[in-house]
Amino acid sequence: MHIVVCIKQVPDSTQIRIHPVTNTIMRQGVPAIINPYDLFSLEEALRIKDKTGARVTMLTMGPPMAEAALRKALSFGADQAVLLTDRKFAGSDTLATSYALSAAIRKLGEEEPVDMVFCGKQTVDGDTAQVGPGIATRLGLRQLTYISSVVDLDLAKREITVQRRSEGGVQVLKTALPVMITMLEGTNTIRFGTMDDLFRAARTEIRVWSKDDCVEDETKVGLKGSPTVVSKVFVPKPRAEKAKFIEAEGGEPAGVAAAAVETIFAAQPKLAAGLLARAAAGA
Amino acid sequence: MSEAAPSKPQGRRFQLPEHLKAYKGVWVIVEQERGAAHSVSWELVGEARKLADKLGVEVGAVVLGAAGPDLERICGESFGYGADVVYKVTHPVLADYRTDPYARVMTDVVNTFKPEIVLLGATTLGRDLAGAIATTLATGLTADCTELDIYAENRSLAATRPTFGGTLLCTIQTLAYRPQMATVRPRVMAMPDRDETRTGQVIEVTPDLAEEDFVTKVLSFIPDSERNEAQLAFADIIVAAGKGLQKAENMSLVWDLARVLGAEVGVSRPLVQAGWVGNDRQVGQTGKTVRPTLYIAAGISGAIQHRVGMEKSDLILAINTDPNAPIFDFAHHGIVGDALKILPALTDAFSRKLSVNRLAS
Numbered sequence: 001m002h003i004v005v006c007i008k009q010v011p012d013s014t015q016i017r018i019h020p021v022t023n024t025i026m027r028q029g030v031p032a033i034i035n036p037y038d039l040f041s042l043e044e045a046l047r048i049k050d051k052t053g054a055r056v057t058m059l060t061m062g063p064p065m066a067e068a069a070l071r072k073a074l075s076f077g078a079d080q081a082v083l084l085t086d087r088k089f090a091g092s093d094t095l096a097t098s099y100a101l102s103a104a105i106r107k108l109g110e111e112e113p114v115d116m117v118f119c120g121k122q123t124v125d126g127d128t129a130q131v132g133p134g135i136a137t138r139l140g141l142r143q144l145t146y147i148s149s150v151v152d153l154d155l156a157k158r159e160i161t162v163q164r165r166s167e168g169g170v171q172v173l174k175t176a177l178p179v180m181i182t183m184l185e186g187t188n189t190i191r192f193g194t195m196d197d198l199f200r201a202a203r204t205e206i207r208v209w210s211k212d213d214c215v216e217d218e219t220k221v222g223l224k225g226s227p228t229v230v231s232k233v234f235v236p237k238p239r240a241e242k243a244k245f246i247e248a249e250g251g252e253p254a255g256v257a258a259a260a261v262e263t264i265f266a267a268q269p270k271l272a273a274g275l276l277a278r279a280a281a282g283a
Numbered sequence: 284m285s286e287a288a289p290s291k292p293q294g295r296r297f298q299l300p301e302h303l304k305a306y307k308g309v310w311v312i313v314e315q316e317r318g319a320a321h322s323v324s325w326e327l328v329g330e331a332r333k334l335a336d337k338l339g340v341e342v343g344a345v346v347l348g349a350a351g352p353d354l355e356r357i358c359g360e361s362f363g364y365g366a367d368v369v370y371k372v373t374h375p376v377l378a379d380y381r382t383d384p385y386a387r388v389m390t391d392v393v394n395t396f397k398p399e400i401v402l403l404g405a406t407t408l409g410r411d412l413a414g415a416i417a418t419t420l421a422t423g424l425t426a427d428c429t430e431l432d433i434y435a436e437n438r439s440l441a442a443t444r445p446t447f448g449g450t451l452l453c454t455i456q457t458l459a460y461r462p463q464m465a466t467v468r469p470r471v472m473a474m475p476d477r478d479e480t481r482t483g484q485v486i487e488v489t490p491d492l493a494e495e496d497f498v499t500k501v502l503s504f505i506p507d508s509e510r511n512e513a514q515l516a517f518a519d520i521i522v523a524a525g526k527g528l529q530k531a532e533n534m535s536l537v538w539d540l541a542r543v544l545g546a547e548v549g550v551s552r553p554l555v556q557a558g559w560v561g562n563d564r565q566v567g568q569t570g571k572t573v574r575p576t577l578y579i580a581a582g583i584s585g586a587i588q589h590r591v592g593m594e595k596s597d598l599i600l601a602i603n604t605d606p607n608a609p610i611f612d613f614a615h616h617g618i619v620g621d622a623l624k625i626l627p628a629l630t631d632a633f634s635r636k637l638s639v640n641r642l643a644s
């Protein structure tokens with residue numbers, strides 16, 4: 001068994017600030033983290049490794065500093081890591097990103113066939129949830145997104161059964177390897193790596209690949225390979241008015257609440273009528 | 284979306300290559316699950332109508348599934364909400380959603396009829412399908428748009444979406460590729476009015492599929508109604524709580540008010556993380572987008588990640604001890620006070636108002 005887990009290094013979005021004059025993102029000093037959603041997929045891959053002895057390869061495409069994300073992932077227990085980095089990749093949108101990543105996975109597969117690819121549900125910076133399906137489509141992997149649990153993995157038959165979140169419920173799906181899986185958030189908690197893993201992570205050499213190591217068609221990566229272009233970036237317009245404060249004489253909760261009910265009924269007559277009808281029906 | 288330098292103003296003046304000019308019309312892939320259409324599809328048909336009118340083209344609704352009365356009804360609804368043409372794609376293999384057959388059929392249908400814009404709901408189905416077909420079609424796809432428009436200069440789609448957790452908005456275009464694809468989350472666009480008398484042309488498509496060709500099988504389906512999942516997205520009133528509630532026990536104050544109003548209960552993310560309620564009740568960027576008539580936010584600061592999920596509510600009433608809490612910047616009405624005292628007082632005031640009227644009627 002060989003599992004490839006795709007992770008992305010992202011800026012910690014809780015700490016992003018906008019420059020008040022230029023309206024651009026101030027990235028300086030913003031710490032970089034592993035995309036939080038990727039950790040649910042990594043943990044699931046590591047659980048499969050625990051059970052089956054599978055080999056787990058980490059893969060990321062990004063600037064050289066993304067190596068830190070790979071080292072962190074190794075310290076959780078992954079076996080090897082590949083950093084795909086090249087100036088020619090800059091400006092890749094999801095179509096180009098999935099092309100480059102699938103080229104790298106194909107090359108990894110030549111060394112040892114890949115049975116499962118894990119991606120995060122989405123990233124917190126790109127936030128598109130498109131790269132996983134893009135990889136699956138390009139590599140002809142069966143696509144299993146929004147998985148809440150891997151119910152069964154039968155290595156002899158190469159079959160997998162999963163629960164998949166859909167809008168109105170949960171689908172139980174059975175399919176055959178190879179697959180691309182994205183895990184739903186909250187389905188597991190990333191482990192603390194062992195001391196051994198920590199030391200191993202520090203020692204392990206990270207394999208660095210450039211475009212020439214795996215990409216055949218360089219018109220499909222970077223800006224050239226990206227159908228979408230960002231034509232405008234702007235700060236959301238703040239609402240013109242602030243909230244109108246509801247107050248009552250004496251400031252007693254009962255008085256304020258009564259005033260609030262009157263305000264709501266006056267502002268939303270249809271809602272008020274609905275509530276009254278419901279009350280009259282004895283609900 | 285690209286993370287390239289955000290300045291490509293020449294994009295607007297870009298002229299489409301000749302061979303792509305054959306792509307015409309604005310499509311919505313109608314999402315149906317177990318015989319019912321997802322309301323996001325109708326919100327998108329309403330949006331497609333506006334785009335198509337600007338372009339002077341038709342709105343196409345693609346309805347996929349197993350043939351039957353449910354599908355017929357959904358075709359009729361598509362016209363009612365604004366479609367001009369319905370592409371009815373039926374096959375037993377399409378009964379339940381699976382990526383492979385849906386993606387294969389959709390890429391074929393797009394290649395045959397050549398729409399210039401294809402819209403899908405940013406749901407688990409829509410995102411799964413959109414990512415697969417955009418890759419095969421090798422075209423641009425913009426996820427989770429909050430605004431769609433047409434650049435008149437070159438008839439291209441201007442898809443605006445939040446980025447960096449909602450701190451910024453960006454407008455994305457797909458220039459030399461067709462179709463231009465976008466997904467939109469449920470409740471982001473307004474529901475259009477339905478005209479039951481509207482009809483249009485139905486184009487029937489019977490794809491050539493065989494069940495044996497598809498390895499993935501649906502073993503069963505467990506509906507949320509059997510799992511007591513919160514139906515936040517469709518609630519007309521939501522009483523939402525944040526960390527200002529302080530203790531899990533205090534959630535009863537929220538449930539009490541919700542009961543009197545027949546409302547659903549929503550929460551900010553910290554309460555889900557603390558395990559007070561399940562994650563199906565989280566509102567926001569990583570939870571649900573909601574659009575109720577009334578959203579009561581108690582003890583919620585109004586962080587951008589929460590705001591993007593609820594700011595389109597018709598009326599937002601915020602209760603917060605801090606008069607400078609960011610939520611007061613976008614709530615319509617505010618009460619500066621202790622939610623632990625205001626919530627029971629509201630429960631009381633609503634009960635009284637509603638029971639008085641009951642006696643009177």
Ligand SMILES: Cc1cc2nc3c(=O)[nH]c(=O)nc-3n(C[C@H](O)[C@H](O)[C@H](O)COP(=O)(O)OP(=O)(O)OC[C@H]3O[C@@H](n4cnc5c(N)ncnc54)[C@H](O)[C@@H]3O)c2cc1C
Pocket residue numbers: 013014124448524525526527528550551552553554565566567568569570571581582583584585586587588589592602603604605608620621622623
């Ligand atoms: C990638 C990412 C995704 C996220 N996604 C989401 C999401 O989907 N949804 C979401 O909600 N958050 C999300 N968050 C978290 C978000 O940034 C905020 O941390 C969160 O919304 C804050 O929740 P809160 O308002 O309940 O808590 P706080 O920010 O701690 O605010 C508590 C508020 O309660 C008030 N208060 C205190 N005591 C009382 C009282 N007795 N009565 C009344 N008011 C009182 C305080 O003045 C304060 O304003 C996300 C964060 C990240 C980084």
Ligand SMILES: Nc1ncnc2c1ncn2[C@@H]1O[C@H](COP(=O)(O)O)[C@@H](O)[C@H]1O
Pocket residue numbers: 006007008035037038059060061062094097101118119120121122123126127128129130131132
């Ligand atoms: N540059 C990248 N390197 C490795 N994996 C990536 C990269 N970008 C996206 N992914 C994977 O694709 C998932 C979805 O990303 P996105 O489509 O950007 O929301 C992420 O959670 C990662 O698993």
